[in-house]
Amino acid sequence: MRLTIRDDPKAVGDYIANYISRRINDFAPTPDKPFVLGLPTGSSPIPTYKALTKLVKDGELSFKNVVTFNMDEYVGLPSDHSESYHTFMFREFFSHIDIPPSQVHILDGNAQDLIAECNAYEQRIKSYGGIELFLGGIGEDGHIAFNEPGSSLTSRTRIKTLAYDTIIANARFFGNDISKVPRMALTVGVATVLEAREVVVVVTGLRKSLALSKAIEEGVNHLWTLSALQLHPWALIVVDEDATAELHVKTVKYFKSIEYVQEQVERARAELGERAEGSLQVGSTE
Numbered sequence: 001m002r003l004t005i006r007d008d009p010k011a012v013g014d015y016i017a018n019y020i021s022r023r024i025n026d027f028a029p030t031p032d033k034p035f036v037l038g039l040p041t042g043s044s045p046i047p048t049y050k051a052l053t054k055l056v057k058d059g060e061l062s063f064k065n066v067v068t069f070n071m072d073e074y075v076g077l078p079s080d081h082s083e084s085y086h087t088f089m090f091r092e093f094f095s096h097i098d099i100p101p102s103q104v105h106i107l108d109g110n111a112q113d114l115i116a117e118c119n120a121y122e123q124r125i126k127s128y129g130g131i132e133l134f135l136g137g138i139g140e141d142g143h144i145a146f147n148e149p150g151s152s153l154t155s156r157t158r159i160k161t162l163a164y165d166t167i168i169a170n171a172r173f174f175g176n177d178i179s180k181v182p183r184m185a186l187t188v189g190v191a192t193v194l195e196a197r198e199v200v201v202v203v204t205g206l207r208k209s210l211a212l213s214k215a216i217e218e219g220v221n222h223l224w225t226l227s228a229l230q231l232h233p234w235a236l237i238v239v240d241e242d243a244t245a246e247l248h249v250k251t252v253k254y255f256k257s258i259e260y261v262q263e264q265v266e267r268a269r270a271e272l273g274e275r276a277e278g279s280l281q282v283g284s285t286e
């Protein structure tokens, strides 16, 4: 697992957006071989969505051949409700980019048969060959998607009752009225996230710092479901300085030093590449 630390939420958003953009462009998606991207809601990914939107507007990135799967959705909230994750995704992201709406997948929290809806979602992900990159966010209790503390680390897409802490945390989106926050949600499971070929998680703000330390400095534990990422072969957590407040100084220094060394390696590689290119050019004129 890698931990990348940036100064503030905007720098985190810029970093993740550039990272995703590189992945999509390197993948060179086509209609027959689309890039399958998992996406979260919440305030933390908004700077990433803004930066991705800018890349699209600047002509550096396109979502024409990208298929998306959102992590979760409230149960029983009309999809056109201002706080449904459906509304959120179109308001904050999809309406501003060039993705065809038919390539967007969001769980239907109003389906007649919620269990069938969850099973069909897993099947739909499989039908696209799985998720290439799952971008995630976390709650203050360390939940990834809506996999609240105690969720099975082998869980798949299912109905979940929300933790009281999450209901309180999300009341800010419902006029601070706890009674208006839905009590249940549909969510991809921990195993659904772990099955993605790559996972990138955004964690910003002081209030997420305890969850971050539990997830990366302690063992894999169902009480902090983000910790399951330790089992993933290709996971990256991008955080701001505030979110590191509960980490040991040596943990922060360790991950910063890893990034520093990596940059040195990349710089050396680039220089070598330039020299090799130069010698090729000289050769071709001779």
Ligand SMILES: N[C@@H]1[C@@H](O)[C@H](O)[C@@H](COP(=O)(O)O)O[C@@H]1O
Binding pocket: 040, 041, 042, 043, 044, 045, 071, 072, 136, 137, 138, 139, 144, 145, 146, 166
């Ligand atoms: N189900 C969502 C999570 O998927 C999201 O990660 C979290 C973070 O929200 P915020 O970024 O606003 O703190 O919100 C909800 O709980």
